[in-house]
Amino acid sequence: MAASERIVGRGIGNKVILASVVLVAIVWMLPIAWVLILSFKPNSELMISTASAFHPPYTLKNYTDIFQTSGVFRWLWNSAVVSVGVTVGILILSSLAGYGFARAEFKGRDVIFILVLLGLAVPEQAVIIARHQIFSDLKMHNTYPAIILPGLSSAFGVFLMTQYFKAIPKDIDEAAMLDNASRFKIFWKVLLPLTIPAQATLGIFSFLGAWNDYLWPLISATKPEMFTITVGIASTQTNFAQSEGLGFLMAQAIFAGLPVFVVYLFFQKYIVRAVAGAAIT
Amino acid sequence: MSSIELDSVSKRFGSVEVISELSLTIHSGEFIAFLGPSGCGKSTLLRMIAGLETVNGGEIRIGGERVDHLPPGARGVAMVFQHYALYPHMTVFDNLAFGLKNIGTPKEEIARRIEEAARILEISHLLQRKPGQLSGGQRQRVAIGRALVKDPKAYLFDEPLSNLDAALRVRTRVELARLHQQTRATTIFVTHDQVEAMTLASRIVVMNARKVEQVGTPMDIYGRPATEFVARFVGSPAMNFLPVQVRDRGGLASAMLGDGSVIDTDVPADALPAGAELRVGVRAEAIRVRQDGAIPGKVEVAERLGDRTHLHVRLMDGSTLVAEDTGISQVQPGDAVRLAVEGATAHLFDAAGLAYHARQ
Numbered sequence: 001m002a003a004s005e006r007i008v009g010r011g012i013g014n015k016v017i018l019a020s021v022v023l024v025a026i027v028w029m030l031p032i033a034w035v036l037i038l039s040f041k042p043n044s045e046l047m048i049s050t051a052s053a054f055h056p057p058y059t060l061k062n063y064t065d066i067f068q069t070s071g072v073f074r075w076l077w078n079s080a081v082v083s084v085g086v087t088v089g090i091l092i093l094s095s096l097a098g099y100g101f102a103r104a105e106f107k108g109r110d111v112i113f114i115l116v117l118l119g120l121a122v123p124e125q126a127v128i129i130a131r132h133q134i135f136s137d138l139k140m141h142n143t144y145p146a147i148i149l150p151g152l153s154s155a156f157g158v159f160l161m162t163q164y165f166k167a168i169p170k171d172i173d174e175a176a177m178l179d180n181a182s183r184f185k186i187f188w189k190v191l192l193p194l195t196i197p198a199q200a201t202l203g204i205f206s207f208l209g210a211w212n213d214y215l216w217p218l219i220s221a222t223k224p225e226m227f228t229i230t231v232g233i234a235s236t237q238t239n240f241a242q243s244e245g246l247g248f249l250m251a252q253a254i255f256a257g258l259p260v261f262v263v264y265l266f267f268q269k270y271i272v273r274a275v276a277g278a279a280i281t
Numbered sequence: 282m283s284s285i286e287l288d289s290v291s292k293r294f295g296s297v298e299v300i301s302e303l304s305l306t307i308h309s310g311e312f313i314a315f316l317g318p319s320g321c322g323k324s325t326l327l328r329m330i331a332g333l334e335t336v337n338g339g340e341i342r343i344g345g346e347r348v349d350h351l352p353p354g355a356r357g358v359a360m361v362f363q364h365y366a367l368y369p370h371m372t373v374f375d376n377l378a379f380g381l382k383n384i385g386t387p388k389e390e391i392a393r394r395i396e397e398a399a400r401i402l403e404i405s406h407l408l409q410r411k412p413g414q415l416s417g418g419q420r421q422r423v424a425i426g427r428a429l430v431k432d433p434k435a436y437l438f439d440e441p442l443s444n445l446d447a448a449l450r451v452r453t454r455v456e457l458a459r460l461h462q463q464t465r466a467t468t469i470f471v472t473h474d475q476v477e478a479m480t481l482a483s484r485i486v487v488m489n490a491r492k493v494e495q496v497g498t499p500m501d502i503y504g505r506p507a508t509e510f511v512a513r514f515v516g517s518p519a520m521n522f523l524p525v526q527v528r529d530r531g532g533l534a535s536a537m538l539g540d541g542s543v544i545d546t547d548v549p550a551d552a553l554p555a556g557a558e559l560r561v562g563v564r565a566e567a568i569r570v571r572q573d574g575a576i577p578g579k580v581e582v583a584e585r586l587g588d589r590t591h592l593h594v595r596l597m598d599g600s601t602l603v604a605e606d607t608g609i610s611q612v613q614p615g616d617a618v619r620l621a622v623e624g625a626t627a628h629l630f631d632a633a634g635l636a637y638h639a640r641q
Binding site: 169171172174175176177178179180181185190193194 | 331332333352353354355358359360362363364365366367368369370379380383384427431
């Protein structure tokens with residue numbers, strides 16, 4: 001009796017949770033749907049009223065206008081180079097650092113690890129002037145390394161990989177040591193393949209972060225040919241864009257977000273797992 | 282196969298000494314068990330031999346060659362871990378091949394060795410699977426196979442059966458015994474399970490609190506335990522201990538219990554320390570329920586095991602002991618019984634836990 005009551009209770013509880021989740025999803029999706037609809041509307045109609053979004057005419061002109069903007073493909077390419085560069089760099093450095101913190105025994109290891117974690121608490125804005133000065137002195141602004149390098153110091157990445165390496169039983173390393181594997185081989189052939197779920201999580205977050213980054217590329221890249229897509233699109237917006245070119249603005253937003261959307265489509269499984277994992281831990 | 286010699290080896294973790302000047306020789310082809318409770322240092326000792334722990338003092342020699350300064354892979358030993366430690370992302374074949382590839386073994390030779398090991402361990406059909414697709418027992422076979430293909434100087438087993446269920450543990454135990462008979466390989470087997478140690482090993486090293494209590498054959502350990510710890514740790518139920526007063530009976534010791542009853546032991550009286558507090562140690566199978574028994578008592582609990590029953594009996598002075606009633610026992614809890622002790626198998630222990638036995 002009690003058991004069946006519990007099951008019924010659980011059923012109702014599940015429905016309430018499901019309804020809440022659906023509601024939150026709708027609230028979250030609405031602005032995106034709104035942006036998408038507006039992006040297909042002629043700017044002239046939106047100037048009169050955005051309520052016109054609910055009825056035709058619809059147009060692709062806002063999107064064709066984007067392609068006519070000189071440099072948009074260059075900006076896409078720049079974003080791709082920067083995002084891939086940051087992602088690959090973070091994966092390599094965080095894996096090496098994570099392995100070191102998790103497995104190597106050296107003096108001051110714990111102190112250094114805490115210092116790295118403190119990096120999580122330092123906002124980018126707090127260091128951006130000093131960083132700008134350094135790259136200025138090195139005459140590196142308007143280069144890929146200037147946009148990529150600051151993004152490689154990922155305290156989160158080091159922390160994530162350290163925890164992941166720590167979770168792998170040391171027996172595995174020891175078995176490999178008895179199997180005559182060198183330290184590098186143990187890292188490369190035995191442990192690194194076991195961290196692929198963490199690599200996927202970190203890679204996705206790093207890619208999305210780099211793709212969406214605006215502040216540092218805006219400061220470092222002053223020449224249009226070095227703009228990333230976020231900086232480039234923003235540069236095309238006039239002072240009256242929100243009143244005179246709202247549809248175009250919305251199309252730009254959708255366009256800039258498309259690669260992220262594609263990444264999400266392909267790596268949905270890992271993103272969900274990563275977010276769920278973060279919630280649990 | 283090779284002998285293993287430990288010469289005054291010591292191990293410290295920080296300021297704590299976990300192994301102190303331990304010396305031991307394991308003969309070539311011998312199956313030896315390190316037996317002891319958790320934390321006694323048995324796994325640390327095994328890991329020192331494997332090279333997974335540094336040695337702070339003394340020497341370790343395998344096959345006459347000093348190895349304590351060599352990395353694990355260069356010592357020529359293979360280890361089977363408690364949690365298998367298989368490489369999860371590799372197939373069984375690759376798990377077995379990994380170590381051989383690392384020392385540059387030709388592909389054909391690797392394939393031949395894996396085929397042979399897989400045949401012996403009956404895992405040929407599993408070679409293309411990954412560890413995650415295997416049962417616990419299958420994983421353990423693969424772990425043993427990984428050791429087998431290396432044709433090592435010695436096999437080191439670190440509690441390899443403790444993760445298996447009871448039935449599988451018994452089966453794997455028998456298979457390990459069979460495997461050792463086939464290979465005649467020098468083997469060290471770490472366990473806290475006295476049954477595993479007794480059934481598998483030709484010699485047992487009983488360890489407690491980071492030191493060796495006794496080294497001997499299983500029957501030596503069981504029949505002539507060197508210390509009270511060994512007597513308590515080996516054998517189920519544990520040996521009975523009762524305080525006694527000892528008298529000389531024509532050169533042999535007679536032990537008088539608290540209730541005045543006497544056990545005539547075969548322990549030489551002159552070997553005993555004069556005036557020391559002593560306890561008699563008797564195994565349950567040496568205490569029988571008999572009408573003419575000298576020790577009266579009352580049964581409190583009867584543990585029926587089928588072919589025999591363990592009776593927990595309260596003696597007149599309030600002490601308890603466990604007796605064994607063979608066959609289908611009619612004794613019930615609450616029954617008054619008389620117990621007869623086979624004095625020839627009794628041992629005496631002094632306050633330091635040191636044992637005194639009958640002459641052999």
